[in-house]
Amino acid sequence: MYRLYATKGSGNCFKPFVTMCQLGIGFDVLEVDVLRGETRSDAYRAINPAGAVPYLVTEAGVGVGESNAMLWLLADGSELMPQTALLRAQSLQWMFFEQSRLEPFISPARFLGRIAPHLGVGREADIIAWRDKASAGLAVLDAHLSNRAFMLGDRYGITDIALFGYVHVSDEAGIDMHSFPNVAAWIERVRQTPGFVPLSALCDRARPFLADEHAA
Amino acid sequence: MYRLYATKGSGNCFKPFVTMCQLGIGFDVLEVDVLRGETRSDAYRAINPAGAVPYLVTEAGVGVGESNAMLWLLADGSELMPQTALLRAQSLQWMFFEQSRLEPFISPARFLGRIAPHLGVGREADIIAWRDKASAGLAVLDAHLSNRAFMLGDRYGITDIALFGYVHVSDEAGIDMHSFPNVAAWIERVRQTPGFVPLSALCDRARPFLADEHAA
Numbered sequence: 001m002y003r004l005y006a007t008k009g010s011g012n013c014f015k016p017f018v019t020m021c022q023l024g025i026g027f028d029v030l031e032v033d034v035l036r037g038e039t040r041s042d043a044y045r046a047i048n049p050a051g052a053v054p055y056l057v058t059e060a061g062v063g064v065g066e067s068n069a070m071l072w073l074l075a076d077g078s079e080l081m082p083q084t085a086l087l088r089a090q091s092l093q094w095m096f097f098e099q100s101r102l103e104p105f106i107s108p109a110r111f112l113g114r115i116a117p118h119l120g121v122g123r124e125a126d127i128i129a130w131r132d133k134a135s136a137g138l139a140v141l142d143a144h145l146s147n148r149a150f151m152l153g154d155r156y157g158i159t160d161i162a163l164f165g166y167v168h169v170s171d172e173a174g175i176d177m178h179s180f181p182n183v184a185a186w187i188e189r190v191r192q193t194p195g196f197v198p199l200s201a202l203c204d205r206a207r208p209f210l211a212d213e214h215a216a
Numbered sequence: 217m218y219r220l221y222a223t224k225g226s227g228n229c230f231k232p233f234v235t236m237c238q239l240g241i242g243f244d245v246l247e248v249d250v251l252r253g254e255t256r257s258d259a260y261r262a263i264n265p266a267g268a269v270p271y272l273v274t275e276a277g278v279g280v281g282e283s284n285a286m287l288w289l290l291a292d293g294s295e296l297m298p299q300t301a302l303l304r305a306q307s308l309q310w311m312f313f314e315q316s317r318l319e320p321f322i323s324p325a326r327f328l329g330r331i332a333p334h335l336g337v338g339r340e341a342d343i344i345a346w347r348d349k350a351s352a353g354l355a356v357l358d359a360h361l362s363n364r365a366f367m368l369g370d371r372y373g374i375t376d377i378a379l380f381g382y383v384h385v386s387d388e389a390g391i392d393m394h395s396f397p398n399v400a401a402w403i404e405r406v407r408q409t410p411g412f413v414p415l416s417a418l419c420d421r422a423r424p425f426l427a428d429e430h431a432a
Contacts, residue, residue, distance in 0.1 A: 062302060065309050066312040069308035069309040070305060072308055073305035085288070088288050088289070089280050089285045089288050089289035092282065092288055093280055093282040096311075097281075140266070
C-alpha cells in the first residue's frame with residue numbers, strides 16, 4: 001500500500017491521487033497543511049527532507065518526490081502509460097513544459113489571488129504577469145489540442161493527468177478559459193474518463209498528518 | 217539519422233549530444249546562434265515553432281523538444297536507461313529537480329556573468345541570488361552523491377547526463393565547486409565514462425544553421 005502526503009487543493013498533489021484512484025491502487029493519504037507551515041515541521045522533514053508535497057512512499061518505504069515522476073512509477077505497465085519510446089519522450093516533453101510554462105505561473109496566481117489573498121496584497125502586478133505567462137502556455141496547449149482528443153492522441157493517459165493538475169484550475173487563477181476552447185473541451189473529456197475523481201475528493205479522503213503522527 | 221539543433225556552450229544541448237555520441241547513434245548537428253537571435257528567426261520557427269534549442273528531429277521528421285525528454289527517446293532500450301519502474305521514477309525526480317532547482321539559476325548566472333557579460337551590467341544582484349539558489353540545489357546533490365558513484369547507484373546513465381549538463385559548468389556561473397566535493401568527484405567520474413565527449417566537441421562538430429538553410 002502506498003502512502004501519499006498531500007496538501008488539499010494542490011494540482012501537483014492531485015496528479016498521483018487521481019492516478020491511484022483510476023488504476024485501483026491501494027493507498028492512504030495524509031494531509032500536510034502548507035498554510036499552517038506543516039511542510040516545514042520537523043515531523044514532516046523527517047519523512048521528506050525537501051519539505052515538499054506531494055511525496056509518495058512505497059510499501060517498501062522508498063520515498064519519491066516530484067508529482068510527474070510519481071506517475072511513471074504508479075502507471076508503469078498500465079494502460080495509462082505511453083506505449084512507445086517516441087510517445088514516452090513526447091509525454092515527458094509536455095510534462096517538462098507543464099513544470100516550466102504552466103505550473104510556475106498558474107500556481108502562484110491562484111494561490112495569492114484566490115487561496116490566500118491576504119498574502120497577495122501588494123503583489124497585484126506579479127499576479128497579472130503570472131496570468132499573462134500562463135495564458136501564453138495555455139495558447140500552446142490549445143493549439144496542440146485542436147485536433148486531438150487527448151495529449152498524445154486518442155488515448156487518455158499520464159500526460160493528460162500531468163497537464164490537467166493545474167490547467168483545470170486556471171480559472172481560479174483568474175484566467176478566462178473562453179480564450180482556450182480546445183483546452184476547456186479536453187478538461188471535460190478528462191472528467192469523463194473511468195474512475196475520475198475531482199480535486200475535492202482528496203480533501204474528503206485525507207487524514208491530518210500531524211494528528212496522525214501524534215497518535216502514532 | 218537524427219538531426220540536432222543546438223547552441224554552442226548550452227548545457228541543455230549537450231545532453232542529447234553526448235548521449236548520441238556515447239551510444240554511437242548517427243546524427244548531424246546544426247548550430248543555431250542564440251546570441252545572434254537565430255532561434256527567433258522565421259527559418260528556425262518553421263522547424264521549431266517554440267523557437268527553443270535543443271530540438272531533435274527523428275529520421276521520420278518528428279520533432280522532440282525538452283532536453284531531458286530527448287534522453288528517454290535516444291537511450292530507450294540501451295544500458296543508459298534505468299531498468300525498473302522505481303529507478304525510472306527516481307531518474308525523473310532528479311530530472312525535474314534539475315530543471316527547477318539547478319538549470320534556472322546556473323544557466324542565467326553563467327550567461328550574464330560569463331558568456332554575455334555586457335548583458336549582465338546592472339544585474340549583479342540577480343546574479344548573486346541565482347548563485348545562492350544554485351548552491352542550495354548543489355548542496356542537495358552533494359549529499360545525494362556522498363555514498364553513490366552515479367545518480368542512481370553504481371551505474372552511469374541518462375540521469376547523470378541530465379544533471380551533468382549544467383552542473384559541470386557551475387564554476388563558469390561563479391560557484392566555488394570546492395564546497396561540493398562529492399559533486400566535483402562525480403563530474404570526474406562522468407568524464408571517464410566510455411565515449412564521453414566534452415562540451416566543446418559540440419562546437420567542433422556543428423555546421424551553421426542559417427548557412428545550411430540558405431544553401432538548401
